[in-house]
Amino acid sequence: MTNELIVPRGFEVVELTTTAPCAIHSVHTPVPRINQQHHWFPQWLQLIIWGEVRVKATTVVCPTGHVNVHDLINHRILHGEFPGTHSGSTYKLAFKGFSAFTDNGGDVATAAAHLRGGGGSE
């Protein structure tokens, strides 16, 4: 199975770039020219489920870290648990994002349905 980012029509994913340092890694090879503002939980998914962005927190991460954090969040939503050792800065940031979603009333089954592209009950 793949974890492709499925962006529905009418929604645009804007990657906010910055030269601020990555919060996950202290060393990068190669060094990215730019880093990204990681939204703790995908804005497009929040907009579909809630019609608004409730989880507004962001953290600056490198592009590689960004992809990995979202892959962990997607894995948690789709498979019911985080993969791997559950340690390290990447996991901690993914856990914060997932927790922020559920703490704001987010329904994991609905999020999973949207990630699979099948729509949700809300």
Ligand SMILES: [Zn+2]
């Ligand atoms: Zn990094």
